[in-house]
Amino acid sequence: MSILADRESRLFIDGKLVAGSGGTFETVNPATEEVLGVAANADEADMSEAIGAARTAFDDTDWSTNTELRVRCLRQLREAMQANLEDLRELTINEVGAPRMLTSGAQLEGPIDDLAFSADTAENYAWRSDLGYATPQGIPTNRVVAREAVGVVGAITPWNFPHQINLAKVGPALAAGNTLILKPAPDTPWMAAVLGEIIAEHTDFPAGVINIVTSDDHGVGALLSKDPRVDMVSFTGSTNTGRAVMTDSAVTIKKVFLELGGKSAFIVLDDADLGGACAMAAFTVAMHAGQGCAITTRLVVPRAKYDEAVEAAAATLGGIKPGDPNSKRTVCGPVISARQRDRIQGYLDSAIAEGGRFACGGGRPDDMETGFFIEPTVIAGLDNSAKVSREEIFGPVLTVIAHDGDDDAVRIANDSPYGLSGTVFGDDDRAQAVASRLRVGTVNVNGGVWYSADAPFGGYKQSGVGREMGVAGFEEYLETKLIATIAT
Ligand code: NAD
Numbered sequence: 001m002s003i004l005a006d007r008e009s010r011l012f013i014d015g016k017l018v019a020g021s022g023g024t025f026e027t028v029n030p031a032t033e034e035v036l037g038v039a040a041n042a043d044e045a046d047m048s049e050a051i052g053a054a055r056t057a058f059d060d061t062d063w064s065t066n067t068e069l070r071v072r073c074l075r076q077l078r079e080a081m082q083a084n085l086e087d088l089r090e091l092t093i094n095e096v097g098a099p100r101m102l103t104s105g106a107q108l109e110g111p112i113d114d115l116a117f118s119a120d121t122a123e124n125y126a127w128r129s130d131l132g133y134a135t136p137q138g139i140p141t142n143r144v145v146a147r148e149a150v151g152v153v154g155a156i157t158p159w160n161f162p163h164q165i166n167l168a169k170v171g172p173a174l175a176a177g178n179t180l181i182l183k184p185a186p187d188t189p190w191m192a193a194v195l196g197e198i199i200a201e202h203t204d205f206p207a208g209v210i211n212i213v214t215s216d217d218h219g220v221g222a223l224l225s226k227d228p229r230v231d232m233v234s235f236t237g238s239t240n241t242g243r244a245v246m247t248d249s250a251v252t253i254k255k256v257f258l259e260l261g262g263k264s265a266f267i268v269l270d271d272a273d274l275g276g277a278c279a280m281a282a283f284t285v286a287m288h289a290g291q292g293c294a295i296t297t298r299l300v301v302p303r304a305k306y307d308e309a310v311e312a313a314a315a316t317l318g319g320i321k322p323g324d325p326n327s328k329r330t331v332c333g334p335v336i337s338a339r340q341r342d343r344i345q346g347y348l349d350s351a352i353a354e355g356g357r358f359a360c361g362g363g364r365p366d367d368m369e370t371g372f373f374i375e376p377t378v379i380a381g382l383d384n385s386a387k388v389s390r391e392e393i394f395g396p397v398l399t400v401i402a403h404d405g406d407d408d409a410v411r412i413a414n415d416s417p418y419g420l421s422g423t424v425f426g427d428d429d430r431a432q433a434v435a436s437r438l439r440v441g442t443v444n445v446n447g448g449v450w451y452s453a454d455a456p457f458g459g460y461k462q463s464g465v466g467r468e469m470g471v472a473g474f475e476e477y478l479e480t481k482l483i484a485t486i487a488t
Pocket of ligand 1: 291
């Protein structure tokens with residue numbers, strides 16, 4: 001199979017690669033603005049067929065109880081993706097604009113490798129556990145707790161880390177015994193479509209167990225939240241869309257799992273290595289042009305050292321030029337689309353309108369007329385009430401905010417509708433104390449890395465509901481059944 005040559009991707013429904021009833025739509029290379037090719041455009045009837053296929057596969061086959069089959073299929077998928085790694089890498093760089101260096105981690109190789117965690121978890125999981133003998137209401141009873149698949153899962157995903165997010169749903173949901181429909185973002189349809197091609201050619205997944213439906217119509221994805229045949233929606237994307245998914249899902253009381261936006265804080269305590277911490281905060285914001293939900297985009301520094309911090313952040317970010325994601329040296333590639341670039345520019349303009357200033361960057365690079373590039377930017381002179389301090393920008397933009405001590409730093413970090421992640425740099429005991437007060441799902445203390453297959457990831461407050469990855473992420477896709485048997 002050649003993943004790269006003359007691509008015109010198909011839908012994957014009920015075990016077959018099929019054309020979309022809505023024709024096709026274009027997918028664009030964000031670094032060059034060239035049309036790469038087309039993807040199948042599903043309409044509502046295609047989505048309904050996919051949901052029906054997943055329902056039948058769940059209700060009428062032994063998929064949900066045949067752990068050996070599920071583990072084998074997931075391992076086959078991992079091996080087949082690894083065998084096609086270099087083609088997938090080129091495709092990912094072209095469609096996502098992902099810098100090449102990130103494809104050896106979270107943009108490609110990491111999530112493929114992490115499929116092993118899902119398979120291993122299913123293989124070793126205690127599907128039934130003994131709650132023991134009791135006499136509730138005086139009746140002698142033996143109790144067993146059984147964990148079972150939820151049923152049909154609708155997975156809706158964004159474009160920023162498509163393999164990571166697609167596979168962090170596909171892996172655990174299927175390992176847990178569910179069947180699934182994956183609806184990827186219209187900006188990166190091939191990242192999901194290629195999964196269907198690999199599954200069709202290289203794995204034993206039974207028909208209907210996994211269905212992949214690409215569409216440029218958000219309404220087609222919304223059917224997953226509305227259709228009563230779907231038991232659960234697993235969504236990653238913006239908080240506004242998450243709200244719509246939750247609202248639509250409420251009608252049929254679906255289980256809803258949400259990974260949403262963030263506006264995370266990087267707190268530098270007054271005893272930290274200021275220059276080193278600010279350089280790290282700045283570098284993180286430039287990675288993949290800031291298109292990561294958990295990136296710490298508010299740098300919260302001691303007021304007495306504010307100017308020094310701004311200078312250190314600008315020295316790092318100003319030195320990072322956005323560039324060709326194909327280059328091994330590029331850290332900051334393009335953002336995904338002209339729409340996204342213009343949205344970021346709107347935020348930059350708002351910073352100036354509110355009295356802020358750019359310590360570096362501030363707009364499109366002068367020398368790059370083609371491609372959706374934005375200069376890495378440090379915004380200074382604003383507090384936590386500014387629009388750029390409160391709203392998710394999803395670009396390479398860092399806002400530096402002054403704090404008046406540890407309590408104030410915690411107050412600022414928590415003064416956000418979001419609660420996804422955070423970082424604290426400083427003396428270890430003080431940093432730990434601050435970390436424990438942050439209302440967020442993951443914290444990096446002095447450079448620790450929270451991203452790992454076995455580590456739960458997710459948000460407090462409007463950053464989400466539930467956890468992805470780790471055993472907690474696997475258990476999101478399970479129901480709990482208590483079986484009480486009369487003791488004789
Ligand atoms: P988005 O919310 O616009 O779209 C995400 C997905 O939802 C797409 O597949 C889209 O087609 C679909 N969609 C849109 N409207 C829908 C509706 N009414 N019903 C059902 N599906 C609908 O997000 P985006 O712009 O693609 O991605 C960027 C956002 O994703 C950012 O806010 C970012 O923080 C968030 N994100 C969060 C995480 C996390 O784990 N917390 C990870 C990555 C991205």
